[in-house]
Amino acid sequence: MGSKILIVGGSGYLGTYMVKASIAMGHPTYVYARPITPETSPSRIESRKEIQSLGATLLQGELDEQEKLVLAIKQVDIVISTLAIPQALEQLKIIDAIKVAGNIKRFIPSDFGVDEDKATALHPFQACLDKKKIVRRAIEAAEIPHTFVASICLGGYFLNHLFPVHDKSQEITVYGTGEAKAVLALEEDVAAYTVRVANDPRTSNRMVFYRPAGAIVSQLELISLWESKTNQVAKRVHLSAEELVKLAETSPHPHNVRACIIYSIFVKGDTVNFELEENDVEIGNLYPDFKVTTTDQLLDRWLSDPPKLEYTDL
Template sequence: MARQAGTSRILIFGGTGYIGRHLVRASVSAGHPTYVYARPAGPQTRPSNLDLCREFRSISVHIIEGELEEHEKIVATLKQVDIVISALAYPQVPDQLKIIDAIVSAGNIKRFLPSDFGCEEDKIMPLPPFQEFLEKKRKIRRATEAAGIPFTFIAANCLAAYFVNFLLHPHDPRDDIVVYGDGEAKAVLNYEEDIGKYTIRVANDPRACNRIVTYRPKSNIISQHELISLWEEKTGRTFKRVYVPEEDMVKLSQTLPPPENIPVSILHSIFVKGDLMSYKINEDDLEASRLYPEMQFTTIDQLLDVFLTDPPEPATAAFE
């Protein structure tokens, strides 16, 4: 892959995952020599992942097959790149300690972005199952800082296409929609393609080095009731709103076995407590739409138009 002047070489862990594929495509589109560290294909590999790897190779992505336990292979790969982005799914979050160790050994990485792409975990206190979930991510943040690795932490908030699929179930004809709590709490829904584009931009921005960047464009702040009403306008349908009271969600978080208690705790945090909007972004904080006013986030209104014309497929794993 020919390297253009002024471009960084970017390595992505989890590049075939739900958010990782958007990062890979955005990196290539921005002209960066792009590498993906992925598990070797085997009998359990999904056909969709094989298709994705073929797509990546067709656009000159370097795919390095290996396991996270292969320290020397990871170090050798790191020596070929400048920036490392992890998009590993939740079960693999603790494994990022192995990536941190390899980055320290390699000694050449200019920026590391660990796998966040959700809420700003250092600023919220959700129900215990979600709190335990976030504690694993906090541990990676603290290990990155302690290792002295230049970093950017991303608070991308909700993955919009995933949550539109989850909340509105646009692929089936049901006439009822579940509302969590009273439906009034504000959430932040950002389209996955935008998260990919902004993250690649942030990873190369000196202003974002050793900082947290939050993705909170005003046009993407919405309550469940507002989202449902907008969908009703788009579709010309009327939906029955079925409410799940907060006390029921708290009880479920206490009685469901792990890991089933995590999704309900996430929903409580986002759509009942409104944790994504529970803290202020001050003028000296970094917010993506302010950092790059020339770029445009896909609005919720525009995203729902996408679902009307060419709906994205639902994610294969809950809260991946």
């Protein structure tokens, strides 16, 4: 039997992939999630039914309920958080509960995006990254065994933003020059290697990055690939870097944050424009056997079955 894994936020967008990967790898899998209320979205309810049908154990509770959270943590060996960006500081409650429980062999906080220690972003996205930094420093200060996983774009999620989902005649926005490179990772791949590194002694207290050549692409390259697969000529609308900055400064929340994220990833190239440091490790070096989903394969999958989600899901 594999190590027992608790996924906090396991009924959310990325969390559902994480639960499926954990179960597929033979780990007894637990999900800590808020109790269902009349306000709970139908998609979340369906997600919970699905993960329970796969064999996950659902533990309901609020993050404020430390006693419930500690009891949940005491049942497992590993905690993985997939909480959304607005809930970043809520992870401090998970850290406190892990300290009380005293049994966790590895904690992976919810990063899975632009790395907060390597990138400098536009405000208010920088404010989001600063909150994630607070979480990282709290984990380190508490001396909790951990792995930080970052610097990726969730492929299906971002393809939903970059391309028209249903009407291929719609315009496609090119951000900046369109030449900045980004890592586009299939959600299933992100979940699979996250569960794998959570159990790997070589990744304890280290940064893990996913940068295979086959998953690194510019927006212009991606649009050309989309055109070849759909037999469509994209109606391109160019949004300059300066215009995107202006949108970030003037748009209401959360559109301002989205503009900042697009600027960071598709103008600055913040998922790839840095060198790995001594304590950093790349997935390909850890697992030469890991079968990477290439950009070409990712786009094929997305065109046949784009994820049904709202941006708030992340």
